Amino acid sequence: MVARAPRKRMYRTMQGRMVDIEKLRAANETVQAVGNMNVNARGDVIGPGGKVVAPKSEVITKYYQKPKGAVDDTPIVKQTPAAKPKAEDKPAMKTVKITPKSVEKKPEPKIVTPKVEEKPADKKGIDAALDGLE
Secondary structure (H helix, E strand, O other), X not given: OOOOOOOOOEEEOOXXXXXXXXXXXXXXXXXXXXXXXXXXXXXXXXXXXXXXXXXXXXXXXXXXXXOOOOXXXXXXXXXXXXXXXXXXXXXXXXXXXXXOOOOOOOOOOOOOOOOOOOOOOOOOOHHHHHHHHO
């Protein structure tokens, strides 16, 4: 049995053109990718001027060197909180007596009742409804 050659990934666009995606990726792998990660299409870290700072293989090895769940052996030193001031250090509070003269009374709101107009008793039905339209 003879091994087949790898098949090219050709795609048909909406307009009917044939596009080779692998060829397009290879042609644009040094172009900076869209986003805020500062990498190119290959995954290399790009510095100022578009120069490669760290290749993708270096980034991957650095990522996998230390597992995510690893614990450091160095203990965390707790910082002691600042000493709280004692009650004797606080200034004495001044007491103020409230007398009835010093308390202000708020005025009570006035209640306004709406006036109801009396309708004449002689008009009924349609005549009463059409009275305001004239």
